[in-house]
Amino acid sequence: MQEGGRLMRYPRTHWCGELRKKDAGNKVNLAGWVQRKRDHGGLIFIDLRDRTGIIQLVSDQEKHASLFQQVDKLRNEYVISVTGEVSPRSEDTVNPQIGTGEIEILIDDLEVLSISETPPFYLEDQVRVDENLRLRYRYLDLRRPEMFHKMWTRHKAVKLVRDFLDREGFLEIETPMLTRSTPEGARDYLVPSRHNPGGFYALPQSPQLFKQLLMVSGIDRYFQLARCFRDEDLRADRQPEFTQIDLEMSFVDQDGVCSVIEGMLVYVWENLLGEKLKMPFPRMSYQEAMNRYGSDKPDLRIPLEIKDISHLAGESQFKVFQKALEKGGVIKGMRLPGGASLTRREIDELTERSREWGAQGLAWMVLSENGWKSPITKFFDQELLNKIKEELNAENGDLLVFVADSWQVACEVLGQVRLHVVDRLEIELQEGSFFTWIVDFPLLEFNPEEQRYDPKHNPFTSPVEEDIPLLKEEPEAARSKHYDLVLNGVEIAGGSIRIHQRELQEEIFSLLRISPGEARQKFGFLLEAFEYGPPPHGGIAFGLDRLIMILTGDKSIREVIPFPKTASATCLMTGAPSEVDQAQLHELKIKIEEDKS
Numbered sequence: 001m002q003e004g005g006r007l008m009r010y011p012r013t014h015w016c017g018e019l020r021k022k023d024a025g026n027k028v029n030l031a032g033w034v035q036r037k038r039d040h041g042g043l044i045f046i047d048l049r050d051r052t053g054i055i056q057l058v059s060d061q062e063k064h065a066s067l068f069q070q071v072d073k074l075r076n077e078y079v080i081s082v083t084g085e086v087s088p089r090s091e092d093t094v095n096p097q098i099g100t101g102e103i104e105i106l107i108d109d110l111e112v113l114s115i116s117e118t119p120p121f122y123l124e125d126q127v128r129v130d131e132n133l134r135l136r137y138r139y140l141d142l143r144r145p146e147m148f149h150k151m152w153t154r155h156k157a158v159k160l161v162r163d164f165l166d167r168e169g170f171l172e173i174e175t176p177m178l179t180r181s182t183p184e185g186a187r188d189y190l191v192p193s194r195h196n197p198g199g200f201y202a203l204p205q206s207p208q209l210f211k212q213l214l215m216v217s218g219i220d221r222y223f224q225l226a227r228c229f230r231d232e233d234l235r236a237d238r239q240p241e242f243t244q245i246d247l248e249m250s251f252v253d254q255d256g257v258c259s260v261i262e263g264m265l266v267y268v269w270e271n272l273l274g275e276k277l278k279m280p281f282p283r284m285s286y287q288e289a290m291n292r293y294g295s296d297k298p299d300l301r302i303p304l305e306i307k308d309i310s311h312l313a314g315e316s317q318f319k320v321f322q323k324a325l326e327k328g329g330v331i332k333g334m335r336l337p338g339g340a341s342l343t344r345r346e347i348d349e350l351t352e353r354s355r356e357w358g359a360q361g362l363a364w365m366v367l368s369e370n371g372w373k374s375p376i377t378k379f380f381d382q383e384l385l386n387k388i389k390e391e392l393n394a395e396n397g398d399l400l401v402f403v404a405d406s407w408q409v410a411c412e413v414l415g416q417v418r419l420h421v422v423d424r425l426e427i428e429l430q431e432g433s434f435f436t437w438i439v440d441f442p443l444l445e446f447n448p449e450e451q452r453y454d455p456k457h458n459p460f461t462s463p464v465e466e467d468i469p470l471l472k473e474e475p476e477a478a479r480s481k482h483y484d485l486v487l488n489g490v491e492i493a494g495g496s497i498r499i500h501q502r503e504l505q506e507e508i509f510s511l512l513r514i515s516p517g518e519a520r521q522k523f524g525f526l527l528e529a530f531e532y533g534p535p536p537h538g539g540i541a542f543g544l545d546r547l548i549m550i551l552t553g554d555k556s557i558r559e560v561i562p563f564p565k566t567a568s569a570t571c572l573m574t575g576a577p578s579e580v581d582q583a584q585l586h587e588l589k590i591k592i593e594e595d596k597s
């Protein structure tokens with residue numbers, strides 16, 4: 001963290017955190033903030049902080065009475081510049097907690113550069129205050145070395161990404177912020193146009209269309225650290241504006257895009273964490289991810305797997321199972337090791353949650369030393385129970401849970417159960433970074449309310465070639481050339497090979513019920529560009545905030561975004577969004593409706 005280059009003399013000679021015992025005897029000039037003052041009678045100790053850490057300053061009344069008086073007046077967060085000699089601490093006062101703990105600075109000159117109000121919270125690492133207070137005073141929060149380290153990691157990671165992509169022949173190109181709606185499917189942030197009253201720009205949800213246009217332009221390899229804006233309901237891990245490492249390449253297939261991303265991550269991991277990631281990353285089809293883990297972003301650290309037991313369950317007398325199979329559904333089961341320790345009430349709660357996740361219910365069996373305990377085992381003969389036990393690798397002390405439903409619901413609900421029980425059952429996670437590509441997604445999803453298909457990714461994603469004929473007969477069976485990169489249960493990147501053939505694009509639009517007129521109105525400029533020799537191309541976007549969060553080991557992206565927003569999309573520091581002057585609205589010809597709710 002020490003790479004400050006040449007320090008601007010103020011008259012600083014060193015960063016606070018970089019001095020060591022070897023510097024003893026040297027005269028140094030330091031500048032920073034007073035972290036804390038401790039008065040020990042005739043001795044005052046000051047912890048001086050800059051972005052690199054803390055060093056202890058000492059002032060001795062006997063040696064320098066007037067200076068001592070000056071030091072005595074210092075308060076927390078005053079900004080000072082000091083000159084002094086580096087001196088080793090006596091054995092008994094060494095502080096092994098901090099890098100500079102073996103030394104201190106005997107002050108012989110001091111200048112107060114600015115004074116400070118008492119900060120609203122104590123600025124130290126592992127600060128324990130309400131996050132809203134930290135966000136309200138983010139500039140103070142960022143003063144803490146821990147936060148500086150996060151910003152530093154972000155800067156370094158971005159630099160490594162830029163260096164790597166530059167070496168691979170990518171050009172960093174900016175695309176407009178004031179633009180038209182893009183097809184990512186979230187709500188747009190709109191910006192009114194004064195020059196065109198009634199006209200609105202949309203802030204980009206991603207640079208999707210522009211990056212495809214850049215391929216038509218022959219740029220061949222584009223990237224951008226792109227700010228994206230999506231007006232969504234915010235979950236813990238979402239922000240209304242966030243940054244993507246966005247890239248697009250011409251004349252590539254899926255392997256080409258994936259290997260660039262893998263190379264980039266290997267480079268970042270090695271240079272930032274000193275860890276060697278193994279290439280190529282494993283790939284798993286969407287089908288397999290759903291079948292085994294009940295999720296298209298499986299957390300492979302959790303050692304639990306879902307199994308299909310339809311063939312066995314069908315032999316039972318249990319009506320619920322039989323009916324599900326008759327309707328073309330499946331029976332899926334999973335063993336929860338140690339689950340026999342759940343109380344009846346906890347099992348009922350899990351069943352209730354399963355209903356919220358979309359199941360009709362959750363069937364269960366406890367396997368204990370005294371045999372089976374379950375409301376449904378009476379519908380199964382002993383031989384069948386043994387087969388189920390074997391199929392699920394069950395052991396005494398386990399709880400077996402089952403969902404009988406459509407394939408999708410059965411997978412998804414057990415996928416949720418899988419995540420849900422980890423803490424309660426103290427299931428040990430496997431160590432490591434499990435990067436996995438999820439591929440072969442379905443191209444389309446049927447939307448029963450609208451009686452049409454929706455794209456699983458975006459309307460420009462190409463189907464797998466051999467599945468193109470399926471678009472006519474069985475569209476939902478067609479797989480797409482969409483790929484997601486998942487790390488430990490979190491989707492960190494997603495992209496696709498795009499459609500570049502006009503007829504195919506038209507066929508997809510018609511499945512999505514996008515009329516030629518609507519297509520022209522929404523994406524006309526892209527379709528027109530595609531009349532002029534578009535190369536085959538594909539790309540991906542990588543969530544930078546999540547990547548940094550993983551690198552710093554944080555649990556929330558707000559920790560690694562310098563000035564994040566709250567869950568209700570407000571900025572507690574600036575007060576945005578705020579009302580504006582009537583005059584501004586008048587110029588834009590906008591009237592605010594009274595809120596009648």
Ligand code: ASP
Nearest residue numbers: 206208495496539540541
């Ligand atoms: N634009 C897409 C997204 O933001 C990523 C891509 O397909 O490249 O999800």
